[in-house]
Amino acid sequence: MAVNLKQLAQQLGLSQTTVSRALNGYPEVNAETRKRVLQAVRETGYRPNRAAQRLATGKAYSIGLVMPIASGIDSDIHFGEFLAGLAEEAVKHDFHFVLNPSAPDDEEATFRRLAASGNVDAVFIAYMRANDPRIAILKSLSIPFVVHGRSIGGPRDYPFLDIDNTGAFYDATKLLIQLGHHRIALINGPDYLSFSIRRKKGVVRALEEKGLRLDEALVHHSAMTDEYGYRSMRRFLGRPDPPTAVLCSSTVLALGAVRAINQAGLAIGSDISVIAHDDVLPMLKPENFSVPLTTTRSSLRAAGARIAKRLIGGILNRGDYPEQELWRAELIVRASTGPVPGR
Amino acid sequence: MAVNLKQLAQQLGLSQTTVSRALNGYPEVNAETRKRVLQAVRETGYRPNRAAQRLATGKAYSIGLVMPIASGIDSDIHFGEFLAGLAEEAVKHDFHFVLNPSAPDDEEATFRRLAASGNVDAVFIAYMRANDPRIAILKSLSIPFVVHGRSIGGPRDYPFLDIDNTGAFYDATKLLIQLGHHRIALINGPDYLSFSIRRKKGVVRALEEKGLRLDEALVHHSAMTDEYGYRSMRRFLGRPDPPTAVLCSSTVLALGAVRAINQAGLAIGSDISVIAHDDVLPMLKPENFSVPLTTTRSSLRAAGARIAKRLIGGILNRGDYPEQELWRAELIVRASTGPVPGR
DNA sequence: TATTCCTCCCAAAGCGCTTTGGGTATCCTT
DNA sequence: AAGGATACCCAAAGCGCTTTGGGAGGAATA
Numbered sequence: 001m002a003v004n005l006k007q008l009a010q011q012l013g014l015s016q017t018t019v020s021r022a023l024n025g026y027p028e029v030n031a032e033t034r035k036r037v038l039q040a041v042r043e044t045g046y047r048p049n050r051a052a053q054r055l056a057t058g059k060a061y062s063i064g065l066v067m068p069i070a071s072g073i074d075s076d077i078h079f080g081e082f083l084a085g086l087a088e089e090a091v092k093h094d095f096h097f098v099l100n101p102s103a104p105d106d107e108e109a110t111f112r113r114l115a116a117s118g119n120v121d122a123v124f125i126a127y128m129r130a131n132d133p134r135i136a137i138l139k140s141l142s143i144p145f146v147v148h149g150r151s152i153g154g155p156r157d158y159p160f161l162d163i164d165n166t167g168a169f170y171d172a173t174k175l176l177i178q179l180g181h182h183r184i185a186l187i188n189g190p191d192y193l194s195f196s197i198r199r200k201k202g203v204v205r206a207l208e209e210k211g212l213r214l215d216e217a218l219v220h221h222s223a224m225t226d227e228y229g230y231r232s233m234r235r236f237l238g239r240p241d242p243p244t245a246v247l248c249s250s251t252v253l254a255l256g257a258v259r260a261i262n263q264a265g266l267a268i269g270s271d272i273s274v275i276a277h278d279d280v281l282p283m284l285k286p287e288n289f290s291v292p293l294t295t296t297r298s299s300l301r302a303a304g305a306r307i308a309k310r311l312i313g314g315i316l317n318r319g320d321y322p323e324q325e326l327w328r329a330e331l332i333v334r335a336s337t338g339p340v341p342g343r
Numbered sequence: 344m345a346v347n348l349k350q351l352a353q354q355l356g357l358s359q360t361t362v363s364r365a366l367n368g369y370p371e372v373n374a375e376t377r378k379r380v381l382q383a384v385r386e387t388g389y390r391p392n393r394a395a396q397r398l399a400t401g402k403a404y405s406i407g408l409v410m411p412i413a414s415g416i417d418s419d420i421h422f423g424e425f426l427a428g429l430a431e432e433a434v435k436h437d438f439h440f441v442l443n444p445s446a447p448d449d450e451e452a453t454f455r456r457l458a459a460s461g462n463v464d465a466v467f468i469a470y471m472r473a474n475d476p477r478i479a480i481l482k483s484l485s486i487p488f489v490v491h492g493r494s495i496g497g498p499r500d501y502p503f504l505d506i507d508n509t510g511a512f513y514d515a516t517k518l519l520i521q522l523g524h525h526r527i528a529l530i531n532g533p534d535y536l537s538f539s540i541r542r543k544k545g546v547v548r549a550l551e552e553k554g555l556r557l558d559e560a561l562v563h564h565s566a567m568t569d570e571y572g573y574r575s576m577r578r579f580l581g582r583p584d585p586p587t588a589v590l591c592s593s594t595v596l597a598l599g600a601v602r603a604i605n606q607a608g609l610a611i612g613s614d615i616s617v618i619a620h621d622d623v624l625p626m627l628k629p630e631n632f633s634v635p636l637t638t639t640r641s642s643l644r645a646a647g648a649r650i651a652k653r654l655i656g657g658i659l660n661r662g663d664y665p666e667q668e669l670w671r672a673e674l675i676v677r678a679s680t681g682p683v684p685g686r
Numbered sequence: 687t688a689t690t691c692c693t694c695c696c697a698a699a700g701c702g703c704t705t706t707g708g709g710t711a712t713c714c715t716t
Numbered sequence: 717a718a719g720g721a722t723a724c725c726c727a728a729a730g731c732g733c734t735t736t737g738g739g740a741g742g743a744a745t746a
Contacts, residue, residue: 002461004732015696020734030694050462051397052732055701060394062439069427069625080423084412087442094462096405096439099430118345119393119437223626226570227598255570282412283566347702358726363704373724395702398731 085304229256428647512545572599
């Protein structure tokens with residue numbers, strides 16, 4: 001049924017070598033010949049056998065994924081979304097995944113196993129923490145990898161894709177300050193994750209530029225679920241000096257926060273302003289909130305796809321991708337932000 | 344560094360054939376010889392090269408996964424948990440995954456591609472709907488598969504692992520009836536998914552046995568998030584004739600429901616009874632609820648692991664697993680259920 | 687004209703396994 | 717003692733690619 005290289009070569013009156021080279025972009029093939037080969041491929045629907053390629057090249061054509069199974073991260077909605085992007089791209093190139101569920105305390109062993117097995121050409125990791133030890137481990141194992149996010153401290157020369165979290169929350173905070181807000185709350189992700197740390201830093205910086213301080217009592221860290229968003233916001237609103245604006249590290253958190261605000265009888269955009277970071281989760285669009293949400297936006301799925309591209313490009317040595325990328329999040333102003341009340 | 348079969352055979356003074364056979368459990372190998380081989384494997388740390396095995400056997404040693412990216416399912420917490428179980432087992436056997444994100448309307452094309460690619464030996468699917476067309480498609484493609492859940496209607500002879508959803512919710516409802524409850528609400532999963540349909544059926548059956556009816560106004564279907572649990576419960580409690588007991592299709596839904604109940608100033612276990620289905624999500628334990636939750640329990644992760652076992656067992660033709668399994672969910676009574684108030 | 691240098695192509699040798707198709711003892715039968 | 721099982725083992729042929737090491741022919745150089 002499916003043709004193989006040998007048959008294809010025979011059919012073309014060429015050697016396997018030439019056909020293989022034509023397909024893999026080697027220069028020592030006549031342009032005309034290459035065109036013929038490509039045409040034949042189209043006609044026959046030839047697809048190289050991955051198992052044979054693996055054996056011949058020694059490449060695994062697959063990438064390792066260490067799934068965190070710590071509580072609070074485990075089964076995180078955001079992880080699924082990222083994964084979808086990663087997979088979407090990988091499937092185009094016939095790349096496989098080796099999924100490794102692993103508790104944080106034996107991630108190192110998992111990496112070692114993965115590297116030794118030869119089952120993967122590269123590894124992807126996420127949920128970076130401050131001084132994340134995994135970078136050093138992966139470097140010492142000399143297995144290619146790309147990090148989603150960045151560590152804070154530790155080595156600086158490693159491949160990553162991150163968004164400018166500091167900048168995003170700096171911009172968002174600056175907007176709020178311009179609108180007259182001084183008491184700004186932050187409902188953040190887990191405090192040990194570097195994106196949380198950076199977002200907080202962005203808020204602090206914007207405030208300090210105007211001689212203001214971030215009240216630590218108005219900062220909560222938690223898993224990014226709707227439930228925690230609700231709880232945090234309730235507690236903020238229950239204070240004698242509630243904030244006039246709140247930043248949320250995810251639209252999921254914002255969902256809960258908005259509920260708490262509504263329940264308190266406050267109007268979003270006038271009584272209190274809300275800005276959330278939008279990972280572009282298809283099931284939770286900020287423009288569909290009862291009051292459309294001002295957001296800093298960066299697609300998690302796009303990041304997944306990009307990382308897959310870079311990993312795969314690296315493995316196949318094609319394409320020239322930057323080692324480190326810092327995506328800027330867009331600040332999109334909608335109705336949930338307004339001037340501070342009583343001004 | 345890593346030894347291969349040839350070297351191992353040489354070292355043992357045996358042929359590759361014999362060593363290979365010893366390892367793969369063929370009978371025509373002397374027990375003593377086999378022991379020697381196994382010992383040598385332990386000493387050298389020999390591990391067969393998967394790429395070579397793939398090429399030689401024509402097996403892919405990997406399983407296809409079609410990730411639903413429909414809204415409401417997408418990035419579902421429950422999916423991640425199931426996946427962890429699947430992966431946990433797969434990684435033990437060096438099995439890979441081919442992750443295929445796919446919108447429901449081109450799942451068929453995805454299956455075809457997957458089957459034709461030869462990249463997978465088997466496929467796994469979930470989120471079964473009533474009269475789910477995917478079963479027929481997979482059968483016609485004659486690619487081995489295992490379904491998590493069951494369809495309703497359509498062919499009956501296909502491999503699945505499901506829990507007895509009807510039975511679980513029948514039992515739960517029966518318990519409530521015994522406690523004197525008549526007005527029982529149901530916060531269910533999406534209405535097109537077969538587990539939702541079956542759970543509802545269980546409730547109806549238990550009620551009807553006692554000459555009672557399920558009030559359709561007390562049934563909500565939605566994605567299984569905490570937010571929807573909250574909303575549904577609020578609406579139930581806002582009715583002139585609120586329920587005295589509520590069944591939730593997930594502890595995630597229960598989380599929201601419980602919040603709504605607390606907010607209404609009602610006491611769980613006395614004013615209102617709550618039973619939830621517990622998928623054993625590590626981050627959400629029913630015993631940790633402020634009032635420990637009565638549940639019907641069945642571990643999603645265990646189901647994932649079991650399906651992986653069956654899939655892999657089928658591919659390697661080892662182990663003899665049943666084609667169809669129906670797991671019974673345990674009814675675990677905790678403090679959230681009590682006699683109907685005012686009796 | 688003789689030599690070198692490209693350009694374009696090929697035969698054949700792996701990659702590391704599984705599997706086919708025997709082969710050689712040894713042990714029963716009759 | 718001849719014939720037939722039976723128990724163990726082996727050499728060699730793939731699986732379908734990539735890659736090495738040329739080689740033929742024409743163009744460019746001397």
